[in-house]
Every structure is written in C-alpha cells, then in structure tokens.
Amino acid sequence: MKKILFIATGGTIASKKTENGLTPQITPEELLSYIPEVEGLCEITAVHPFNLDSSNVVPKNWSTLVKVAKEHYEDYDGFVIAHGTDTMAYTAAALSYMIQNS
Template identity: 50%
Template sequence: MKKILLLATGGTIASVEGNEGLVPGLSAEELLNYFSKSSRNLEIDCKILMNIDSTNMQPEHWKEMANAVFNHYDDYDGFVITHGTDTLAYTSSALSYMLKGLRKPVVL
C-alpha cells in the first residue's frame, strides 16, 4: 500500500462559509472525508502546515512546504499539498525550483 502525506495550507479548498464570505476552516482530515475510504488503496496521513487564505501566502510559507516534504521524504511515497487558488501559480513555480530533482511525486 502506498503512503501519501497530505500537507494542508488552507485556502479555497479548505474554506467554509463565514459571516463575510469564505474563510479557511476545514482540517486536512475533514478534506479526506470527501473521498470514499473504500475506493482508495492508499494510506494517507495528514499534517496541517498552516490554515491561511492563499492571498496571504508568502515566501516563508513556500519554505515551510518544501521543508515538510524534505523532512518526511523517506517516510512517504508521494505528497499532496492543498492550496488556495489565488496564489497557486506563484507557489507552484517556487516549489518547482525548491523541490527540483525529487524522485517522488508532489501534487499541488
């Protein structure tokens, strides 16, 4: 069975309705409830790195994401990083350089 680490950062995918619109609110474990446990042949662990709106994403957050992948690299077969839509392109660009040369998949 493949082991995947889901790294949660907040953003649109983890948002819930608040008084003034969408706000980050779902945990990584709550996101997994969207998938049928019986239909996946994976062991998925979750780690919340942050729970912010992606408009607030900064380079220090990119470093935190990259460090989480490096720190857990030997323990997992792949990584999924959840992220909001507003700054997804910037984060994916930064991580493509920070994680260059890895032999395991990292999905943003």
C-alpha cells in the first residue's frame, strides 16, 4: 500500500466560523476524517508544520514545506498539501522551483 504524507497548513479548508470570521482551527486528523475512504487507498500520515490563513503565507512558510518534504522524501510515495486558496498558486509555483529533481 502506498504511503502518503498529508501536510496541513491551515487555510479556508481547515477553517471554522468564529466571531472574527473564518479562522483555521480544524486539525489534519479531523480533515482526514471527512474522507474515510482514503484509509482503504493508502497509508496516510499527517503533519501540521503551521496553521495560517493562506493570505498570511510567506516565503518562510514555503521553506518550511520544502524542509518537511525533504526530511520525509525517502519515507513516502507521495505528498498532499492542504492549503488555502488565497495564495495556493504562489505556493505551488514556489515549491515547483524549490523542490527540483525529485
């Protein structure tokens, strides 16, 4: 069975409504509980390197994601990053340059 590392970063997908608007509060384990079928498809492990609204994601956070991927690269068959939509395209572009020859 394939091994997947689920990297949760916050964002709208992990947010709950609060008196101050949406705020990332849902744990990676809770996110995974919404898709129980995944357990039959792969072995999945979750990590939570930071918990931010994606509008607050900066290059330092990209470096953190690269570090997580590099630290676990040999141990997993794939990586899934849960990320908010505000800056997802910027993060995806940055990671495509920062993680090369993988």
